[in-house]
Amino acid sequence: MATLRVTRGQALAWRLGRQHLLVGAADATEVVRTLAAVSVFGADPDLSVRRRLASPGPPGEVQRALADGRLMRTFSFRGSVQVMAPDTAGAYLAVRAAGRQWARRSWVEHYRLAADDWPDLRAAVREVVADGPVPPRAVADALTGSARFGHLAREFAEPNHTLLKPLAWQGDIALGPDLAGPLVLQSPGAAPGWAGIPDLDEAGPRTVLEYVDAYGPTAPEHVHHWLGEGLSAGRKRLEQWWHAVRDDLVEVDVGGEPRWQVAERIDELALTRAEPTVVLLPGKDNWVVGPGTKDAWVVPHGHGTEMTRGVNPVLVDGVVAGTWRVDGDALEATVPPSEELSAEAGRLGSLLGRALELRTP
Template sequence: MPSVSRHWALTWRLRRQHLVDGADSSVEVVRTLAAVSVFGSDPDLAVRRRLADPGAPGEVQRALSDGRLVRTFSFRGSVQVMAPETAGAYLALRAAGRQWALKSWVEHYRLRPDDWPDLRALVREVVADGPVPPRAIADAVAGTRFDHLATEFAEPNITLLKPLCWQGDVVLGPPVADGLTLQSPAAAPTWGGIPPLDEAGPRVVLEYVDAYGPCTPAHVHSWLGEGLSAGRKRLTTWWTEVQDRLARVDVDGEDRWVLADRLPELVDVRPEESVVLLPGKDAWVMGPGTKDEWVVPAEHRTSMTRGANPVLVDGVVRGTWKVVGGAVDVDAPDAPIDGTAAEVERLETLLRTP
């Protein structure tokens, strides 16, 4: 079994997540990370920091507008930017819990599980020529057996919209001044649909290990279980199914796993010193989770959970940064001066800060 240091492993992960050399496109970045947070973060900065040619601010919005990326409710009940070709597999896991079939949901919305197919068909018809405001769905259900939901859609009730996103009926359209819009995910040319659960599960386990390895089954349970409510039994089964495609690695005495195909890359990497400034709630932190002291030492866990902007030194959170008076201000006493200065210059260029 190969043996590497934690610094070594994190150097490799920095490369896998395009934080060293940079990716060719925003879609490549988002596909690698699986999802990029919207609320409490800066998805444009998170993506452009990972591009070889970051271009002008607004790249993520441009990609959303032309269908290269989509926005939808997925991880932890929040909104993420995702790649259309891979989003469906993650949504399949989120929908597997069938939250809308819970007794509390059935009673509150007066919707039985066997009512949902007809409601979903109606919604798909409304958003087919979208983007449309939720009010359009409210108007469509008025006078039907779903008339009692008109007010819920008109408000709109975000909780009621989420299962429609999870099942691939709608995604969030371009934001407008007076609220959100909805559209069909099929508006994205590469939308891959919602695959069967037994196909989606093993696929996303492998994708997680590919981006966030070397990792453990506990990390998969955190990302897909706590994040998507996939269910511990399912995740354990899927991990077992893909184990023949994984390779065990000793990292400072701890067993972790990477994709077997990636093992030669990991072994060939050599530890490098680095300083990276990222927006709050970035996938680098949220992927392994703020409990993972590999990336988030205990003294920084609270600030990361609250969404502070992390300063990474060799992949580990060592402080925070913010913009003060038009300049990037770093609070990371242990960060090397030269590396920090270079990263601040890069970040200010990305932000177009004087």
């Protein structure tokens, strides 16, 4: 079978559609499931998600989805807090837990906690958060007086986020739904769709395939950026998982570069035609952080520093072409005026709930 050849514009147009930036998704869970995880700190998860919805509704949709369990909040990528879909989060947590960070000598010595002590500690924590949301202090109170774990009470009382993270990765805790409130803990099972933590042999290949499906056409180095740098998966594991899903992928030629696409999406890609588009996204949106700021397809030379800092990108045909910000009732964009930009400015105003005057160079 001949290799499919497409332009970079076609590839990015397909990705724009796949990430719900051309035709919106039905609900917030579908958006987050597609993207795998949406950052909370230093980002605007609500705007990222609502820009991808067919019917965005008023601001606060991510908070509403967290409150009713359609989404969950936990520690995952890059040690930070992410909003995730309950039915797919477990696979990514399994990948993050694979390195068994808590078993390292430095951890064992610092926390005076051997690797084989963790199952009993985890059980104790699960018992406390089963009635959650509860403050970390509730775990501290439960551990106070324990001969084995009493010395950890102070760590939970602070709380020490570093100690909480492995409990999240292993599916023992999730963070409470309130994005603006104090840190509280609950069982991930509080989300009705929670599917648990699968075996790593199942989770690893699945996360690779899901990445290619959402961020394709792509290459192994981008998978390493997402799962290796993002979840500390390890290059050897990633190579094994890539090999495991290789039969589900098709190599394509994108402007002379070899890339890979999920086989069942190949016809969609072949039929995609690039149309002029302008999209305004918040800083640290998945469109940029998914492939990474070093990916010249999306972030050309000269824009990397701004994107790393979390400045809001203006995408022109899927490529970062400038930045935007709201100043009072003005929307200031650093790209030339166009019909597409004017339409997108109107959309942004609707998402923010106010009329904005577009200002361009």
